[in-house]
Amino acid sequence: MKKLVFVGLIMIFGLSTGLAQEVQFGAKAGINFATLSGDQTSDFETVTSFNVGVVSEISISEKFSFQPELMYSRQGYSFGDNVIALNYLNLPLMGKYYLTEGLSIEAGPQIGYLLSADNEGDDVEDSFNSFDFGVNFGVGYKLDNGLNFGVRYNLGISDVNELKEVKNTYKNDVFQVSVGYFF
Structure with a gap:
């Protein structure tokens, strides 16, 4: 899996930089704010956790950019007193369209690999699929100094x-708020 992600990133960066006007890292x-949606999930509650990772923005034109990311994302859900923590390595591949200078809308697919899953310290990884696929939608704002902000929904x-x-069928349902910096 690690080799597949690495080869994929090399291909994405290699193909995209040929078209790119500018690349930022x-x-x-x-x-x-994560939970699961699907069959019989009305008792599932949202858990609050975090995400962290690296990003690259590859400018294709003045208005359009491609933004691949490699993110550690702690997701999951709770029911009653139980909290199920799902730890993913996610690879979002976002297309960004700049509405005005700095303000963009974004969308794209995401593949996730389940690193671990636990229920109050007990390993429950065998209860969940190793791979997760989703679609992201969001809005971002990037300042001239590289500081950026984003709001995203992962369906x-x-x-x-x-x-x-x-x-039952269960699907990840994650709302994210982030801050970042391009070097």
Whole structure:
């Protein structure tokens, strides 16, 4: 999996930089408000956690950019007194369109790899699929000095439930607020 992500990033950066006018690298961190949606999830509650990672913005034209990211994202949900923590390595591939200078809308697919899952210290990784696919939608604002802010919604499209005896479908549902800096 690590080799696949690395090769994918090399290909993305290599192909995109040939078209690019400018490439910037940076880092970002933020807050996640996560839960699961799907069958019989009305008792599931949102958990608040975090995300952190590295980003690159590849300018294709004055108005359009491509922004691949590699993010650690702590997600999950709670029900009653139980908190299920799902730790992902996510690869969002965002297309950004600048409405005005600094203000952009963004959308793109995301693949996630489940690093671990626990329920109050007990390993429950076998209850969840190793891979997660989703689609992101968001808004961002970038200052001239490199400081940037973003709000994003990740709509899970794949079932993360791995338990065969549980016929319910569960999908990640994550709202994110982040701050970052391009070097």
